[in-house]
Amino acid sequence: MRSISLKNISFEYDDKVVFNDFNIKFTKGITFLIGNNGSGKSTLIKIVTGKFPFLGDILFDDKAVRKDKLDMFVLDLDYVKTLKGKIKDLLNNEEIVKILGLDSYLESDIRSLSISLQVKVSFGLLLNSDKSSIFVDDMLCWLNKIDKEIILKKIKTLSKRKIVVMVTNNLEDTLIANRVILLNDGKVILDDDLDNFYENEKILNDNGFNLPFIVDLSLKLKLYNSVDKIYFNQRKLVDDLWK
Amino acid sequence: MDKIVQDKITMIISDYNTNLEFSDSHNIYEFIEKKVVKKNIVVIDNIKIDFYELSVLDVINKFLTKYNVRGKKFVDKVLKLSTLPVDYLNKDPFLLKESEKFKLLLALVLALNPKVIIIKNISCFLDNKSRDEVMFTLKKLKREYDKTIVIVDNDIDYFYTVSDNVLVIDNSEVIISGKKNLLFDNYSLLKRKKIPIPVHIEFIKYVKDNTDADMLIRDDVKDIMKDIYRSL
Numbered sequence: 001m002r003s004i005s006l007k008n009i010s011f012e013y014d015d016k017v018v019f020n021d022f023n024i025k026f027t028k029g030i031t032f033l034i035g036n037n038g039s040g041k042s043t044l045i046k047i048v049t050g051k052f053p054f055l056g057d058i059l060f061d062d063k064a065v066r067k068d069k070l071d072m073f074v075l076d077l078d079y080v081k082t083l084k085g086k087i088k089d090l091l092n093n094e095e096i097v098k099i100l101g102l103d104s105y106l107e108s109d110i111r112s113l114s115i116s117l118q119v120k121v122s123f124g125l126l127l128n129s130d131k132s133s134i135f136v137d138d139m140l141c142w143l144n145k146i147d148k149e150i151i152l153k154k155i156k157t158l159s160k161r162k163i164v165v166m167v168t169n170n171l172e173d174t175l176i177a178n179r180v181i182l183l184n185d186g187k188v189i190l191d192d193d194l195d196n197f198y199e200n201e202k203i204l205n206d207n208g209f210n211l212p213f214i215v216d217l218s219l220k221l222k223l224y225n226s227v228d229k230i231y232f233n234q235r236k237l238v239d240d241l242w243k
Numbered sequence: 244m245d246k247i248v249q250d251k252i253t254m255i256i257s258d259y260n261t262n263l264e265f266s267d268s269h270n271i272y273e274f275i276e277k278k279v280v281k282k283n284i285v286v287i288d289n290i291k292i293d294f295y296e297l298s299v300l301d302v303i304n305k306f307l308t309k310y311n312v313r314g315k316k317f318v319d320k321v322l323k324l325s326t327l328p329v330d331y332l333n334k335d336p337f338l339l340k341e342s343e344k345f346k347l348l349l350a351l352v353l354a355l356n357p358k359v360i361i362i363k364n365i366s367c368f369l370d371n372k373s374r375d376e377v378m379f380t381l382k383k384l385k386r387e388y389d390k391t392i393v394i395v396d397n398d399i400d401y402f403y404t405v406s407d408n409v410l411v412i413d414n415s416e417v418i419i420s421g422k423k424n425l426l427f428d429n430y431s432l433l434k435r436k437k438i439p440i441p442v443h444i445e446f447i448k449y450v451k452d453n454t455d456a457d458m459l460i461r462d463d464v465k466d467i468m469k470d471i472y473r474s475l
Contacts (some may be wrong), residue, residue, distance in 0.1 A: 027378075035370075036370040036373075037340070037369070038340075098435075116397075128459055138367070141366045141367040142367060142397065142399065144439050145399060145439035145440075146438075146439050147398065148397075169366065169371055171444065172400055184310065191374055208372030209368065209371050210371060210401065213446065214442070214446070217446075217468065220464065220465070220468050221468065224472075226471075226472075226475075230313075234442075234445065234449060235449060238446075238453060238454065241471065242475070243455045
């Protein structure tokens with residue numbers, strides 16, 4: 001699949017208009033949706049993935065597709081709750097088991113594990129999936145930083161041939177993104193590639209977001225002309241500064 | 244708990260083999276029964292509370308009846324602790340923002356006067372704005388009511404900046420306990436044990452190892468920038 005287009009989407013919940021004539025297109029690569037509670041980011045995922053009814057059209061490669069034919073992996077808490085059985089039966093991929101450090105849990109029933117571990121197994125299933133698009137609704141917060149780095153690196157590789165859309169509140173996660181979208185009240189406030197997105201410091205601050213550490217630091221250094229761009233990698237910033 | 248310093252905000256960082264899970268609940272009374280107060284410790288974890296009473300005042304009064312706490316003083320105390328304005332008493336609690344619900348819940352359990360409050364995974368339930376508001380309330384509680392606050396959360400980069408102390412647990416054993424700069428002092432140990440390290444520490448360590456810069460252990464980007472300029 002090359003694209004998913006939402007056209008003229010309208011959606012109401014409890015008599016409150018969440019989206020009104022909303023349009024957006026997702027393509028290959030990683031797109032992060034950010035926004036405060038109630039901004040519509042999770043609702044958007046639920047609309048695209050067929051969980052919420054809506055007015056308007058969703059086109060997959062410019063064609064309408066029946067709900068039961070959607071070729072997508074949707075990772076949210078509802079998905080995690082559906083998982084049952086031993087890890088070895090759920091996740092039959094030695095490489096993924098190894099990189100996620102799940103070797104010692106293979107005989108464990110997933111329901112007996114902590115929610116963080118259940119989420120980690122779910123990400124293992126996502127990495128093992130052959131679906132052409134991936135939607136992750138606010139699940140990265142359950143992973144510890146080390147596992148998150150490993151998983152995001154793997155997802156980055158997958159995103160060369162898949163459409164990946166993830167919701168997060170932690171802007172540190174977005175440093176691997178191709179595109180970041182800020183939503184507020186069902187409207188797109190910012191929608192840009194990673195480099196340009198973080199030029200909008202004031203808008204992000206006004207919306208309550210703390211910049212990722214390295215972006216914050218490089219923006220401050222840029223202000224004093226010590227660097228000429230925003231950095232997304234600590235080592236590159238240090239190497240360039242002390243060159 | 245003896246390793247956690249009183250009247251401070253302590254962040255716990257742990258590996259996956261250490262079980263820091265508690266059961267979750269969606270009913271405030273069930274929640275209170277299960278978790279609170281017997282040991283003067285409140286654990287608020289993995290929780291998304293919905294209130295079904297007609298007003299915030301009804302929530303407080305129901306709580307008051309249930310726990311045999313008497314008087315208007317209690318209502319005032321809850322409001323003060325929650326940092327919610329007085330006109331919130333008449334609001335429909337179902338319509339409160341997540342941060343406001345969280346603060347109301349926090350205030351109710353705090354009014355029962357626990358010594359230690361453990362807050363787990365709030366990053367998964369509150370957005371950044373709400374989390375900042377909750378942290379503001381927690382800092383105030385720490386200062387004014389001598390509460391000991393323990394944070395368990397995967398967003399260690401954020402909580403590193405708002406904590407006083409850290410407690411690092413590996414295989415259910417405390418391996419580091421004390422001031423935040425211990426994370427820097429024990430960098431190699433943490434790496435070896437695959438324990439997550441805050442981004443500030445990672446950065447300062449890399450600068451120190453690869454330049455002759457004299458960097459101090461900081462948690463504020465502006466201070467880190469000043470150290471960089473002093474060294475360049």
